Amino acid sequence: MPLYEHVFIARQDLSPAQAESLIEHFGTVLADNGGKLVENEYWGVKTMAYKINKNRKGHYAFLRTDAPAEAVQEMERLMRLHDDVMRVLTIKVDAHEEGPSAQMQKRDERGDRRERRA
Template sequence: MRLYESVFIARQDISTGQVDALCEEFTGIITEGGGKIHKQEYWGLKTLAYRIKKNRKGHYILFNIEADAATMAEYDRKLGLNEDVIRVLTVSIDEVDEDPSIMMQAKSDRPSRDDNTAAPEAAAEPKE
């Protein structure tokens, strides 16, 4: 079985209870197909960069999934048929990161963009 990371955006006008029901539906599809959900995160109602199907906001949900290709095909098919889902991105990954994603961390806990640890070789060179 392969590992996948899937993020989908649900419509802005559904409640968080309906989002939970949507997550349960998709979790059921994965588990019925013999797959496993390693991590599930609800990122909240966020403003979209541009309108998608007349929506300016959307509920963001992340799944880390371990499943075979047939189960993922059924999962993608059901996501595409569901009217509450407005956008989906599913990618194959090498390993599951058990830590909370960057979106779930508080802004003060996130790594800084100005941090020199991102380019250690540039920081090690002396300036003339």
């Protein structure tokens, strides 16, 4: 089955428990349609670059899935209809990276930054 990565932003006035229950809800939607939620990360409340629906902040969540295209389309459709979800981004990937995403890594753990010159 194809591999996907999803990021969605939920409204800021939700509690962290409610935001994590959204992750579980969309994971069950995938499972009901023949897919599998491989891994999920709750990134917490972050400030956005611009307002979306009069909100300055939002709960960010990251999902790694292994699902057929029909299951992903159904999950995206339900995300767009859900009142608490403001934005959704889905990307098809060749392989899932091991370990935490770049958003969850500490700055000194990321090896892709070079030293500044004085």
